[in-house]
Amino acid sequence: MIIPDIPTYKEILDKAFSRARKSGEKLRTLRIPRNVKYRRIEETKIQTACDVMISTLKRILDKTPIIDELPEFYQDYIDVTVGIDELKKSLGAINRAIKIISQLKREYTKRIKFSSPKEAYKLRREIYGRISSVIKEIKDDLDFLDFAKNRLKNMPTIDFDAVTVVIAGYPNVGKSTLLRKLTGANPEVAEYPFTTKGIQIGYRKIGWGKLQVVDTPGLLDRPVDKMNEIELQALVALENLADLMIFIFDPSETCGYPLEKQFALYKNLRKVFNVPIISVFNKIDLVENLKYLKKYINKVENPILVSATEGKGLKKLIAKLEELYERLERKIWKT
Ligand code: GDP
CATH class of the missing domain: 1.20.120.1190 (Four Helix Bundle (Hemerythrin (Met), subunit A))
Structure with missing residues (x-):
C-alpha cells in the first residue's frame, strides 16, 4: 500500500x-x-x-x-x-x-x-x-x-534487486502456463494498467539468488505501433524492469495467430527491449512438421523447443535461464 x-x-x-x-x-x-x-x-x-x-x-x-x-x-x-x-x-x-x-x-x-x-x-x-x-x-x-x-492499493510488489525476466507473446501461446511451470503454482496477481488480467509475478530460486518472472497479459502481445501513449508508458516501465525476455511462439498456431504474425511481433519487441531473449517454441507436442519451423528457428535468438504442459524442453530452458542469470549477476556485481 x-x-x-x-x-x-x-x-x-x-x-x-x-x-x-x-x-x-x-x-x-x-x-x-x-x-x-x-x-x-x-x-x-x-x-x-x-x-x-x-x-x-x-x-x-x-x-x-x-x-x-x-x-x-x-x-x-x-x-x-x-x-x-x-x-x-x-x-x-x-x-x-x-x-x-x-x-x-x-x-x-x-x-x-x-x-x-x-x-x-x-x-x-x-x-x-x-x-x-x-x-x-x-x-x-x-x-x-x-x-x-x-x-x-493493488500495486504489484516487485523485487528490484532480483534479476527479472518478462514473458511476451500473443494471447494463448502458453505464457501463464510456462510462468507457473517455472515458478510454482501460485504467482502473485496484481493490477497493472491496461491489462484486464493484471500482472503476474512468480519467483524461481537460482543458486543463492532468485529469478523474478513477470507476465503482463494484454501488454506484450500487441505490436508496439498499435499502442496508445499510456500503453507505451506501461511498456517503458516494463522495459526498465526487464533484464531478460522469454518470447513465446506457438508453432501449432492453435492460439489463433499465424507464425508469420508472431514473428513480426518478436521483431517488433526485439527493437524495443535491449536485453537477451530466449525464444521458446511452445506446444511442440502439437507440431507434426518441425521442418516448417526451421526458417524461424534460424532467425531468432536462443531458440528452445518446449511443451509447457508436458514438461518437454523445460530442463533446457531452465539451463539457459541459469546461464544467462549467471552472466547478468556477474555484470551486476561489476557495476
Ligand atoms: P497465455 O494466454 O499466453 O497465458 O496462454 P495460456 O498459458 O493460458 O495457455 C493457453 C492454452 O494453451 C491453454 O489451454 C493451455 O493449456 C494451452 N497450452 C499451453 N502450453 C501448451 C503446450 O505446451 N501444449 C499444449 N498442447 N497446450 C498448451
Missing part, C-alpha cells in the same frame, strides 16, 4: 472540533478566576482543534513515500494509474494547509493571551471559521488522494 487511509474533510472537521470541545469541557471545573478560566477554555479549544487538524494531515504526508525516491517502475506505474503531477499537487495542497493552520494557531494564541472572555469567545469563533475554510479548500485533494489510494 502506497497511500494511507484518507479521511474526508468532514471527518477532519468533526474530529478536530469534538476533541476541542472535550478538552475545553475538562477545564470547566478548574478553581481559578472566571475571567482567566473562560479565556483558558477558548485558548485550549483553539489549540486542540488546530493540533488535531495538523496531526491528521501530517500523518497522510508521513505515511506516503516520497514519490521521487520510489523505483522508476513504481513512478511509471503511479503516473499511468493516477498521474504523478496530480498526486504531487494534492500532497502539496495538504502541506500548504498544514502551514496555514500552524500559522493561524500561532497568531490566535498570541491574540487571545490578554483578551476578555467575550473577545476570547469571538476570536475562537473567528479561527474556527478560518481553519474550517482551509480544510474545505482541500476537499478535492483529499478526495483525489482517497481515489489514488484505492487505485494503487
Whole structure:
C-alpha cells in the first residue's frame, strides 16, 4: 500500500472540533478566576482543534513515500494509474494547509493571551471559521488522494534487486502456463494498467539468488505501433524492469495467430527491449512438421523447443535461464 487511509474533510472537521470541545469541557471545573478560566477554555479549544487538524494531515504526508525516491517502475506505474503531477499537487495542497493552520494557531494564541472572555469567545469563533475554510479548500485533494489510494492499493510488489525476466507473446501461446511451470503454482496477481488480467509475478530460486518472472497479459502481445501513449508508458516501465525476455511462439498456431504474425511481433519487441531473449517454441507436442519451423528457428535468438504442459524442453530452458542469470549477476556485481 502506497497511500494511507484518507479521511474526508468532514471527518477532519468533526474530529478536530469534538476533541476541542472535550478538552475545553475538562477545564470547566478548574478553581481559578472566571475571567482567566473562560479565556483558558477558548485558548485550549483553539489549540486542540488546530493540533488535531495538523496531526491528521501530517500523518497522510508521513505515511506516503516520497514519490521521487520510489523505483522508476513504481513512478511509471503511479503516473499511468493516477498521474504523478496530480498526486504531487494534492500532497502539496495538504502541506500548504498544514502551514496555514500552524500559522493561524500561532497568531490566535498570541491574540487571545490578554483578551476578555467575550473577545476570547469571538476570536475562537473567528479561527474556527478560518481553519474550517482551509480544510474545505482541500476537499478535492483529499478526495483525489482517497481515489489514488484505492487505485494503487493493488500495486504489484516487485523485487528490484532480483534479476527479472518478462514473458511476451500473443494471447494463448502458453505464457501463464510456462510462468507457473517455472515458478510454482501460485504467482502473485496484481493490477497493472491496461491489462484486464493484471500482472503476474512468480519467483524461481537460482543458486543463492532468485529469478523474478513477470507476465503482463494484454501488454506484450500487441505490436508496439498499435499502442496508445499510456500503453507505451506501461511498456517503458516494463522495459526498465526487464533484464531478460522469454518470447513465446506457438508453432501449432492453435492460439489463433499465424507464425508469420508472431514473428513480426518478436521483431517488433526485439527493437524495443535491449536485453537477451530466449525464444521458446511452445506446444511442440502439437507440431507434426518441425521442418516448417526451421526458417524461424534460424532467425531468432536462443531458440528452445518446449511443451509447457508436458514438461518437454523445460530442463533446457531452465539451463539457459541459469546461464544467462549467471552472466547478468556477474555484470551486476561489476557495476
Ligand atoms: P497465455 O494466454 O499466453 O497465458 O496462454 P495460456 O498459458 O493460458 O495457455 C493457453 C492454452 O494453451 C491453454 O489451454 C493451455 O493449456 C494451452 N497450452 C499451453 N502450453 C501448451 C503446450 O505446451 N501444449 C499444449 N498442447 N497446450 C498448451
